Amino acid sequence: MTTITFTKGHGTGNDFVLITDPxxxxxxxxxxxxxxxxxxxxVGADGVIRAVRSNAIGEGAAILAEEPEAEWFMDYRNADGSTAEMCGNGIRVYAHYLISEGLVSPERNDTLxxxxRAGVRDVLVGAAGYTVDLGRWRLGKERLVAATGLEVARPGLGIEVGNPHVVTVLADETELDGLQLESTPTFEPVPExxxxxxFVVPADPFLKNGVxxxxxxxxxxGVGETQSCGTGAAAxxxxxxxxGGEQMPNSWSVTVPGGRLGxxxxATEEGEHVSLSGPAELVYRGEIELP
Structure with a gap:
């Protein structure tokens, strides 16, 4: 039997098992x-994050070619065992973990x-949390989305933020609360x-102080309903x-079951980027025997 040391962490309730395997x-x-x-x-989590050096994983060669200072790679796996390109909450928790474990030592307001698997992502270390530049985003296809609790399928908009999303606006909070997300929503056409x-609704008030x-x-x-999804909030x-069009602001506050994300x-020279900010918490540390 192999025994490993792990740390449990979360970002607005989106929880992860973190392990160090440099x-x-x-x-x-x-x-x-x-x-x-x-x-x-x-242990129980929405996913596993392995802290591995970029030069010790196959995907790391492209990372180091893009940014030689990206020493650490976030090897993220969904709860069903599948790999994922990126995780917006996970990368903030991962940055906090690297610092807490003494694997990196950035100063406040430094970028890490x-x-x-979606490329290099820069994480800003702040006093009240972490902000990650998710990079350029891309508009995807429109799809019909069906979910238990909705009488008819609704139009959804594809958004790529390093990983794929389909966003559907609902009529009101009653409809949002009535969703039964124990069952998997379906898309037409099916994303490859x-x-x-x-699923999203505007808050009341919608606009406050320009946000x-x-x-x-x-x-x-690969997981199911979660308390939060960082890239999903951005999408x-x-x-x-x-x-909403040109009158819409560029600053947003997104309330999820596990808290709130910014x-x-x-604008950047290569096109518009989107950033995500929020808390990162490490809950406990332990050991477990692997099967």
């Missing part, structure tokens, strides 16, 4: 991931480059690689702004 020695199989994420027989499904406020629930691909704000769109 040289990539652990064979992190889908079965092991499913075991660790099992809420009855394992982290490798992911699947997608996270976000738009929305409320969101999410069904994450929801981007979709809402797209529908989203901001800003």
């Amino acid at each position: 040289d990539g020695a652990l064979d992190l199989t889908p079965d092991i991931v499913r075991f660790l994420c099992d809420r009855r027989f394992g 480059p982290i490798g992911t 690689d699947g997608a996270n499904a976000e 738009a406020h929305i409320r969101m629930r999410v069904f994450e691909r 929801s704000a981007l979709a809402f702004r797209h529908w 989203v901001r769109m800003f």
